[in-house]
Amino acid sequence: MTELPLIGEAIAVAADAAGARRLAGAKIGVITFPGTLDDRDAARAVRLAGATPVELWHADTTLGDVDAVVIPGGFSYGDYLRAGAIARFAPLMSKIIDAANSDARLPVLGICNGFQILTESHLLPGSMVKNDHLKFMCRDQVLCVENNTTAWTRDYAAGQEITVPLKNQDGQYIADEKTLDALESEGRVVFRYVGFNPNGSRRDIAGISNPAGNVVGLMPHPEHAVEAGFGPEIGSGTEGLGFFTSVLNKIVGDNK
């Protein structure tokens, strides 16, 4: 299969065959639950960034040797009980929680339903409830990257605006005022909605991180904005690719 050229800072590293091999040596796991939808797009985004995607199954009992994990969007367990509530207790999730909290600080990205799973897992604070307008919403959404020091955002500029698709029904981020104040003061609001709040999220919050910045969750879908012609029509259409090059650059940089 012919791959598209690599995009982002990684290009410099991959300028020769040895560089490309080093990038491809980075393994990024993509977990699939019953009802996950976006695992294939997430795996493709990983590949387009230059890394090697590794399929993970929710019932697996080991993470293998992956360098990072993406928990993709969808409707795990049909959103039964609460979105993400049942997936949170899958065997592999306990491994991911341990690895994310360990000294190694495994980078973990939760997108949409993946974000819901991360809040249910208490890796991230707060929770998602039904959109304030009660409807499923799908649109191209402008986000502001408020924190570009996390494992998943370091290839963006602070304050950079990116456009990626948003599609959800339970997307309203809520937390108590104390938690929201703490998130703000610690710089853990990673993304904010710009121009339009699509779901009533508190303080226009679209994504947050844990204190160490290795765990990031957001409702919009960067993995759907990684290939020209297939992403949003606003902007380059590939403004989500930075998530995946960010973590790749971090992995390759850390392994130097």
Added chain:
Amino acid sequence: MPRIVVDVMPKPEILDPQGKAIVGALPRLGFTAFSAVRQGKRFELTVDGEVTEEILAQARNAAETLLSNPVIEDVVNVEVVEA
């Protein structure tokens, strides 16, 4: 067979969009006496045999860990109902 009933409600301070939609629909059907609606969940856990204190404790634990999310919901009732 006895069942343990667990009732879970959205926390009072959390806006309940579903309840809000319901309270909007009620007057359209002529039910004008209700000023607010909050929608919760009822779980029925069937027990094969007698409900011991240990089993009731398990139910309470399950209610706090899986059946509800403490960030957005309260467990408002756990009780045994004989069939």
